[in-house]
Amino acid sequence: MAETEFPYLSAETTEDIEIPRNPLEQVIGQDEAVKYCKIAALQRRHVLMVGPPGTGKSMLAQATAYCLPKPEHEISVLHNPENPEHPIIEILSKEQILREKKLAKQLEGRLVDAREVPSFVAERLGYRCRRCGKLSRPQDGACPSCGMDKYANESSPFGDLLFPHMPTGQKTRVHTTRSTEDGHEEIIVYEGAGEKIRVMDQVSLEKLDLQKRKAPRKTIIPLNRKNFVVATGASETELLGDVRHDPYGGHAQIGTPPYTRVVAGAMHDAHEGVLFIDEISSLHNIQRFLLTAMQEKKYPIVGRNPQSSGASVRVDDVPCDFVLMAASNINDIPYILPPLRSRIIGNGYELLLQTTMPDTAANRQRLAQFVAQEIKKDGKIPPATLAAVEAVIAEARRRAKKVDGAEDALTLRLRELSGVVRLSGDLAVTEHAPLIDEGMIARSIIRSKNIEEQLSERYGSVWNANKSEIISTEPHRDQKEIR
Numbered sequence: 001m002a003e004t005e006f007p008y009l010s011a012e013t014t015e016d017i018e019i020p021r022n023p024l025e026q027v028i029g030q031d032e033a034v035k036y037c038k039i040a041a042l043q044r045r046h047v048l049m050v051g052p053p054g055t056g057k058s059m060l061a062q063a064t065a066y067c068l069p070k071p072e073h074e075i076s077v078l079h080n081p082e083n084p085e086h087p088i089i090e091i092l093s094k095e096q097i098l099r100e101k102k103l104a105k106q107l108e109g110r111l112v113d114a115r116e117v118p119s120f121v122a123e124r125l126g127y128r129c130r131r132c133g134k135l136s137r138p139q140d141g142a143c144p145s146c147g148m149d150k151y152a153n154e155s156s157p158f159g160d161l162l163f164p165h166m167p168t169g170q171k172t173r174v175h176t177t178r179s180t181e182d183g184h185e186e187i188i189v190y191e192g193a194g195e196k197i198r199v200m201d202q203v204s205l206e207k208l209d210l211q212k213r214k215a216p217r218k219t220i221i222p223l224n225r226k227n228f229v230v231a232t233g234a235s236e237t238e239l240l241g242d243v244r245h246d247p248y249g250g251h252a253q254i255g256t257p258p259y260t261r262v263v264a265g266a267m268h269d270a271h272e273g274v275l276f277i278d279e280i281s282s283l284h285n286i287q288r289f290l291l292t293a294m295q296e297k298k299y300p301i302v303g304r305n306p307q308s309s310g311a312s313v314r315v316d317d318v319p320c321d322f323v324l325m326a327a328s329n330i331n332d333i334p335y336i337l338p339p340l341r342s343r344i345i346g347n348g349y350e351l352l353l354q355t356t357m358p359d360t361a362a363n364r365q366r367l368a369q370f371v372a373q374e375i376k377k378d379g380k381i382p383p384a385t386l387a388a389v390e391a392v393i394a395e396a397r398r399r400a401k402k403v404d405g406a407e408d409a410l411t412l413r414l415r416e417l418s419g420v421v422r423l424s425g426d427l428a429v430t431e432h433a434p435l436i437d438e439g440m441i442a443r444s445i446i447r448s449k450n451i452e453e454q455l456s457e458r459y460g461s462v463w464n465a466n467k468s469e470i471i472s473t474e475p476h477r478d479q480k481e482i483r
């Protein structure tokens, strides 16, 4: 590639540098990892990313989720009339959900004004006064115009004594017939629906009754959900789900039915998406639950607290077909369960992230893109000049050599470098400057030195600093004991 192909060189500020829309293309210098993350998204494989802090592991995981198709299924738990403590799982595809929605819409019938229905229907449903013919709301017992009791039972003068709680003459549904054009009789049902009246034919009525008889359900994993679920440091309950306690033990009358108390875990929430676990080794023993889930692609939800009434509830076969994206620092690799690693290797990739990249024109262009990205992501700092970008590149070169001992290379420990960009941005903001310039980058580099670097500069080395600290202060009791 010729130098002219690197647009940052002709840019005036970072605002002129194009930022790719695809988040995987925003990941800089980890081309191999990006390639396999793309494959993992396409083929639904698991990934373990290993690398030092701030090299893009979380970024890669999030970007992989972006490449996955949107979830296609919704998962609900259904009341099980035969055994309420074993609710049944129901999986509906997007198409089925759409069909159900359409049906529900049809079943709603047509909502009309009380004026549009035959007057005897409006009277029986309580929308019209039988004496003066004025319309009013069905909940008004007496006609607001002439004061007549709309619901007085004409057939029995003692109706209100016999059924004191019930408006005697009120109907919630009225059935009538009408002749169709081809001479058939058709049943029409009118139903009170708030201010309006619902008109239904017999077919939709039967469907509605069928619908009402369906088992009650609770959707635990909705169709419209995020496909990136973070389970870093999750507890057993957070990862595997739970059944909440009911002080009335799910009693049929006063308790809460078990199916309503079922809560999905992160692994179920991540069904069809990415389950991201940073520092996977910190899950310790909980890692072993992932093994079954990854193999079976389903995991039961049970009440996890033995003292709780939820403990007797169990929902089998709850789907959890996730793409595991786990991250680890190099030092923690021995604490990742070997069978978990074996499952990742057997059905995915272990990726070692780069810490530096060669100092080529193409990679300098990518670092310029990185600076533009960081400024845009921050949202509170102004763009940087080209000279400022060059200063960041020079610092990336210096850090590659100092931290990783790499010659002619640029660092990929980019979180720290993004700290420099942000600090310079803050300088620009506090100094009311319209752009971040190279002077601000230089000052931020000095400011962004970590404590060890600051100690080395002041005392010559961290060791010297330690010595001077010990001499100048009375040793702490614990320190004396240690000595």
Ligand SMILES: Nc1ncnc2c1ncn2[C@@H]1O[C@H](COP(=O)(O)OP(=O)(O)OP(=O)(O)O)[C@@H](O)[C@H]1O
Binding pocket: 026, 027, 028, 029, 030, 051, 052, 053, 054, 055, 056, 057, 058, 059, 060, 278, 327, 370, 374, 412, 413, 414, 415, 416, 418
């Ligand atoms: N390869 C990269 N390309 C572009 N930006 C990066 C890259 N690596 C890090 N960054 C920047 O640094 C920030 C932190 O990176 P990220 O959180 O992905 O690091 P990490 O490897 O997950 O670190 P940790 O081990 O501390 O969790 C990102 O939000 C991004 O701004």
Ligand SMILES: [Mg+2]
Binding pocket: 057, 058, 059, 278, 327
């Ligand atoms: Mg991270």
